[in-house]
Amino acid sequence: MNIQHTSNKSMSSISLSLVLIMTVLFSPFVSSAQEIDLLLKGGHVIDAKNKINGKMDVAVKDGKVFRVAADIPTSSAKKTVNVSGLYVTPGLLDIHGHVFHGTDNNYLSNSLDALPPDGFTFRAGVTTVVDAGGAGWKNIDLFRKNIVEHSKTRVLAFMNIVGGGMRGTEAYEQDETDMDAKLTSAMALKNKDIVVGIKLAHYIGHDWEPTDKAVEAGKIASIPVMVDFGKALPPLPLEDLLLKHLRPGDILTHAYRYDQEYDKNGKMLEHKQAIVDVKTKKVKPFVWEARKKGLIFDVGHGGGSFNWSQAVPAMEQGFQPDVLSSDLHTGSMNAGFKDMANLASKFLVLGMPLADVIAASTWNPAKVIQRTELGNLSVGSDADIAVFRLREGDFGYIDASGMALRGKQKLEAELTLRSGRVVWDLNALSAPLAK
Amino acid sequence: MKTTKKGQPYLALLTFILILGSFTVSAQEIDLLLKGGHVIDPKNKINTKMDVAIAGGKIVKVAVNIPANTAKKTVDVSGLYITPGIIDMHAHVFQGNDLGSYIADGQTAVPADAFTFRAGVTTVVDAGSSGWRNFRLFKEQNIDRSQTRILALLNITGNGMYGRFEEQDKTDFNPEMTSYMITKLYPKIIVGIKAAHYWGDFTQVDRAVEAGKLAKVPVMVDFGEHQPTNSIKSLFLEHLRPGDIFTHTFAYGPKDRETVVDDEGIVKPFIFDAQKKGILFDVGHGGGAFFWRQAVPAIKQGFKPDVISTDLHSDSMNGGMKDMANVMSKFLNIGLTLEEVIEKSTASPARVINRPDLGNLSIGSEADVAVFSLKKGDFGFTDVRRNTLKGTQKLDAELTIRAGKIVWDLNGVSGPLWDSPQALTR
Numbered sequence: 001m002n003i004q005h006t007s008n009k010s011m012s013s014i015s016l017s018l019v020l021i022m023t024v025l026f027s028p029f030v031s032s033a034q035e036i037d038l039l040l041k042g043g044h045v046i047d048a049k050n051k052i053n054g055k056m057d058v059a060v061k062d063g064k065v066f067r068v069a070a071d072i073p074t075s076s077a078k079k080t081v082n083v084s085g086l087y088v089t090p091g092l093l094d095i096h097g098h099v100f101h102g103t104d105n106n107y108l109s110n111s112l113d114a115l116p117p118d119g120f121t122f123r124a125g126v127t128t129v130v131d132a133g134g135a136g137w138k139n140i141d142l143f144r145k146n147i148v149e150h151s152k153t154r155v156l157a158f159m160n161i162v163g164g165g166m167r168g169t170e171a172y173e174q175d176e177t178d179m180d181a182k183l184t185s186a187m188a189l190k191n192k193d194i195v196v197g198i199k200l201a202h203y204i205g206h207d208w209e210p211t212d213k214a215v216e217a218g219k220i221a222s223i224p225v226m227v228d229f230g231k232a233l234p235p236l237p238l239e240d241l242l243l244k245h246l247r248p249g250d251i252l253t254h255a256y257r258y259d260q261e262y263d264k265n266g267k268m269l270e271h272k273q274a275i276v277d278v279k280t281k282k283v284k285p286f287v288w289e290a291r292k293k294g295l296i297f298d299v300g301h302g303g304g305s306f307n308w309s310q311a312v313p314a315m316e317q318g319f320q321p322d323v324l325s326s327d328l329h330t331g332s333m334n335a336g337f338k339d340m341a342n343l344a345s346k347f348l349v350l351g352m353p354l355a356d357v358i359a360a361s362t363w364n365p366a367k368v369i370q371r372t373e374l375g376n377l378s379v380g381s382d383a384d385i386a387v388f389r390l391r392e393g394d395f396g397y398i399d400a401s402g403m404a405l406r407g408k409q410k411l412e413a414e415l416t417l418r419s420g421r422v423v424w425d426l427n428a429l430s431a432p433l434a435k
Numbered sequence: 436m437k438t439t440k441k442g443q444p445y446l447a448l449l450t451f452i453l454i455l456g457s458f459t460v461s462a463q464e465i466d467l468l469l470k471g472g473h474v475i476d477p478k479n480k481i482n483t484k485m486d487v488a489i490a491g492g493k494i495v496k497v498a499v500n501i502p503a504n505t506a507k508k509t510v511d512v513s514g515l516y517i518t519p520g521i522i523d524m525h526a527h528v529f530q531g532n533d534l535g536s537y538i539a540d541g542q543t544a545v546p547a548d549a550f551t552f553r554a555g556v557t558t559v560v561d562a563g564s565s566g567w568r569n570f571r572l573f574k575e576q577n578i579d580r581s582q583t584r585i586l587a588l589l590n591i592t593g594n595g596m597y598g599r600f601e602e603q604d605k606t607d608f609n610p611e612m613t614s615y616m617i618t619k620l621y622p623k624i625i626v627g628i629k630a631a632h633y634w635g636d637f638t639q640v641d642r643a644v645e646a647g648k649l650a651k652v653p654v655m656v657d658f659g660e661h662q663p664t665n666s667i668k669s670l671f672l673e674h675l676r677p678g679d680i681f682t683h684t685f686a687y688g689p690k691d692r693e694t695v696v697d698d699e700g701i702v703k704p705f706i707f708d709a710q711k712k713g714i715l716f717d718v719g720h721g722g723g724a725f726f727w728r729q730a731v732p733a734i735k736q737g738f739k740p741d742v743i744s745t746d747l748h749s750d751s752m753n754g755g756m757k758d759m760a761n762v763m764s765k766f767l768n769i770g771l772t773l774e775e776v777i778e779k780s781t782a783s784p785a786r787v788i789n790r791p792d793l794g795n796l797s798i799g800s801e802a803d804v805a806v807f808s809l810k811k812g813d814f815g816f817t818d819v820r821r822n823t824l825k826g827t828q829k830l831d832a833e834l835t836i837r838a839g840k841i842v843w844d845l846n847g848v849s850g851p852l853w854d855s856p857q858a859l860t861r
Contacts, residue, residue: 102532103540103576112580116530116542119549122753146532150542308853334552334843396847403853424753428815428823 037061037420038430039077042084043387048359049090049366049376058088060383063420068377081430083387086414087354090362091127091384092340093375096226096253096300096325099155100134100143100165109134109165110142113330117153120328122424124339125386125413128374129153130365132226132253132300132327133160133199137180137187140195148194152418154384156369158199158226159188161214169202176205181213185220195221196369197251201228206236211245218250224368226251226298229273231259238273239286248294251368254305255297255321256314257400274310281313288319296368301337302327304400306346311399315350323368324361336398341388341411346397349407354390387415387429466490466839468506471513472806477778478519478785478795487517489802492839497796510849512806515833518777519794520557520803523759524784525655525682525719525744526550528585529564529573529595538564538596540572543749547583550747552843554758555805555832558793559583560784562655562682562719562746563590563629567609567616570595570625578624582837584803586788588629588655589613591643599660602632608642614649626788627680631657637665640674647679653787655680655717659692659724667693668705677713680787683724684716684740685733700732707738715787718766720756720819721746725765727818734770742787743779755817760807760830765816768826773809776830806834 038060045056045068057072058065074080099117102110117129135143140159148155160166163178172178188195198221200214211227218225229241229252242252258274275287275297291297299306299321324347326332326340337343344357352360366375373381391410398404416424425431467489474485474497481497488496488506503509528547531540538544547559565573570589578585590596593607601607617625628650630643640656647654658670658681671681686692695706695716710716718725718740733739743766745751745759756762763776771779785794792800810829817823835843844850851857 101530101546110532112530112546112576115546115549116749118749119545119752123757146534150534312853330546330548333549336847338553338845394846396850398844398847398850399853402850403858404847404850405853406847425817425821426757427813428817428821428825431815431817431821431823433823433825 034076034078035061036066036072036077037079038417039072039074039080040083040088040385040387041072041074041080042082043086043088045088045377046355046358047090047377048355048363050378052377053355058377058385060385060417060420063383065377065379065381065383067379081415083415083429087388087390089125089358089386089388090375090377091386091416091418092125092361093128093365094121094126094326094328094340095130095323095365095369096132096298096327097129098134098327098329099129099131099147099151102146106167107169108329109167110139110146115328115330115333117151117155120333120339121153122416122418123413124341125388125416126340127154127384127386127416127418128156130156130158130196130369132158133201134166136160136163136165137184138163139165140187140191144191144194152423156194156196156371158197159184159195160199160201161210161217166201173202174205176209179210179213181216181220185217188217188221188223195223196371197224197226199226199228201230203230204232206232206234208236208245211241215245215247215250218247223370224249224251224296226253228253228300242290242295243286243293246295249296249368251296251298251323253298253300253325254302254327255299256307256311257305258307258310259304275319276310276313283314283317283319296322298323298325299343300325300327301332301343302329302400303331303335303337306336306400308399308403308405311350315352320352320356321347321360323365324357325365336400336402341413342397345395345407345410348409348411349397349405383417383420385417386413388412389414463505463507464490465495465501465506466508467836468501468503468509469512469517469804469806470501470503470509471511472515472517474517474796475774475777476519476796477774478782479797481796482774487796487804489804489836489839492802494796494798494800494802496798510834512834512848514808516773516807516809518555518805518807519781519796520805520835520837521555521759521780522558522560522784522794523551523556523745523747524560524742524788525562525717525746526559527564527596527746527748528559528561528581529577531576537598538748539569539594540576545747545749545752547577547581547585550752550758551583552835552837553832554760555807555835556759557584557803557805557835557837559585560626560788561585561587563588563596563631565595566590566593567612568593570616570621574621574624582842586624586626586790588627589616589625590629590631591639591646596631599632603634605635605638608639610642610646610649613646617650617652625652626790627653627655629655629657632660634660634662637670637674640670644674644676644679647676652789653678653680655682657682657719659683659686659688662691664689664691664693671705671709671712671714675714678715678787680715680717680742682717682719683721683746684718685726685729686724687726687729688723694729695738696729696732702733702736702738710738715741717742718744718762719746720744720751720762722748722750722754722756723819725755725818726820727822727824731769731824739771739775740779742784743776744784755819755821760832761816764814764826764829765824767828767830768816768824802836802839804836805832807831808833
């Protein structure tokens with residue numbers, strides 16, 4: 001706001017101060033002409049941090065959220081977009097993507113199996129993606145240069161406890177000599193602006209060394225650890241991981257995974273990671289205990305890590321995920337996962353209230369990664385905003401094993417703003433008519 | 436198959452069964468049956484309700500009422516449209532990490548599989564991202580590793596689309612090397628030549644046509660960066676051959692590209708002559724090359740593009756273009772029939788790139804198939820300057836099949852219900 005024109009050489013300094021004070025006092029009540037760059041009008045705002053779940057307008061100015069209130073006059077805005085009938089939420093925050101794309105013949109570290117984020121984020125309402133362990137301390141610099149600095153999406157990272165990152169499950173990620181808590185935490189601290197956690201994944205050895213190293217790195221850097229619990233045979237007990245090795249605030253990802261594995265005689269093994277007991281269909285007691293202790297359960301859908309046979313009974317018994325996330329990579333993008341809006345729709349269809357689904361995709365993950373400036377629409381925060389349509393109809397959703405579940409609802413990202421800029425507009429809500 | 440002496444009686448029996456099987460419809464000879472859909476296969480002049488049967492990755496039957504008990508798996512697609520897998524003749528998929536580069540091995544190109552199947556596309560033609568110097572890298576790094584069928588137009592510039600500056604180098608327009616790479620090395624993958632982004636006279640186009648003559652393939656021209664503009668009338672009537680392709684047909688940038696529709700909104704008369712002569716007009720929507728002010732009057736006056744395509748890259752993917760199904764929907768909403776839209780996205784591009792094996796559902800052809808729903812409602816479509824056209828129809832890719840394999844299933848129509856008996860056996 002420009003108040004310089006109110007000053008006058010003939011005015012005494014006292015009256016000038018008075019004018020200034022009056023102006024400041026009254027500015028929240030009057031709206032000067034077109035001070036707002038973009039006004040989202042008539043939508044239903046869901047903002048978990050600020051406990052908003054109702055019809056409100058959202059005003060954006062200079063790339064920041066400027067005001068969230070009922071009935072902000074359109075005359076105060078340079079541009080108004082009618083979003084009535086739609087849901088306005090903070091831009092989604094996906095804490096489990098794989099976006100360290102490159103051309104090496106690796107798994108998810110500087111490789112073609114990882115994806116450039118911008119093609120998958122904005123069209124699903126996502127504005128921030130956290131790469132889940134593609135880079136370790138040896139290549140976090142490359143990750144910054146190639147990915148963070150070249151993406152419109154805000155990109156953050158869990159750094160792998162393996163120095164070389166997620167280069168391959170068979171050998172590289174089993175190399176305990178390449179897991180160093182001190183070096184990992186040192187690089188995490190040096191790259192504080194983008195590193196929000198430590199990742200351990202795919203370890204198949206029958207010991208806890210890597211887990212404990214990851215936690216040690218997390219302690220030194222004061223950041224959480226995310227674990228993709230590998231496929232050790234004989235299995236390491238999940239109960240021990242959650243109750244003995246991880247800290248409150250640490251994250252178990254692939255929460256609803258169920259891998260069918262068989263012993264030499266063809267007998268099915270109870271997979272160590274399943275949170276729902278396959279025989280009784282009950283959420284295991286230690287899982288509830290872990291939640292009480294403060295462990296975080298993350299979806300990490302991916303190509304192989306989300307099964308209706310786990311998610312349906314868990315949701316029926318009230319075990320909702322703390323965080324919805326993608327595990328985006330080439331193996332998940334065209335399968336059951338598709339994109340974050342599709343994943344959010346799955347949980348809606350499973351009976352999770354819309355407000356909870358949004359919270360688990362915005363404010364919850366922001367808290368989990370200790371980036372509380374994200375995932376909310378507080379005044380002054382970066383204007384990362386998503387606008388969704390909740391479609392009603394006959395839809396179907398598939399899990400990681402290709403099984404379908406029918407549902408009546410589907411979320412579609414209509415409009416996505418990143419720092420106040422329209423970066424996705426499915427149905428041209430923000431554009432003028434031609435001619 | 437092992438053929439031991441012991442096995443010979445079984446072999447005889449097997450042969451007998453096989454012979455028998457060829458006369459009767461034996462149980463479950465079909466791998467996948469798409470049942471109850473409306474087939475649009477312009478090449479075979481089909482536009483009616485039919486079933487489509489797939490076996491061994493090929494189309495084995497397209498007919499009314501193929502019985503479900505002859506198929507291992509049946510997917511109910513009633514209410515949906517079944518078409519050949521869509522061909523996107525203008526995309527940029529030489530994705531890489533050369534931060535100095537624009538599109539060749541650069542970050543402005545995108546991974547094909549991420550944008551194709553979800554829009555019903557099974558084949559893309561990369562439009563000149565690579566030239567003869569870096570095509571091998573493109574092949575090894577991207578083409579060989581994609582599920583999408585990737586074909587290519589080879590840039591007449593040896594380094595492909597490395598950057599605007601490098602693309603001005605006349606000494607790098609080499610018709611011999613370009614044509615050799617096609618005829619001697621990759622005749623099955625490289626289907627044409629691309630000329631683009633040149634600031635000078637007709638030299639680049641003429642070299643591209645020279646290469647096209649040597650290799651007997653068409654040339655695609657992006658003729659958009661000449662200041663002052665070069666005459667497109669001269670391009671069509673004096674430089675290009677019948678069968679060559681003009682892309683970015685509905686672009687509007689009068690300073691550096693002569694437009695197809697004049698300032699009064701009238702299609703220039705020589706455009707119709709050029710199309711009659713055999714010049715092919717490609718959409719190539721892109722991030723800057725599709726304007727309602729060109730497309731709407733053109734369609735109204737009966738000038739239709741020959742081929743609908745995206746010009747997919749990272750600067751078009753989130754803008755007015757979005758994906759191939761969205762671009763196709765735009766043309767539905769400005770007056771093309773659904774059959775025309777499908778024809779210009781399947782049989783027509785296949786003809787243009789001389790690949791008659793693609794873009795149809797003929798018996799024996801590779802089972803690249805798309806299934807679309809046609810949504811009715813209130814939709815909006817933007818052009819590259821974010822001007823809007825309101826529409827009432829939108830195509831959604833429901834199911835995409837590549838060589839008989841389901842590679843996209845928007846609403847899980849091909850999966851058994853998770854708590855059904857079929858699910859429990861898996």
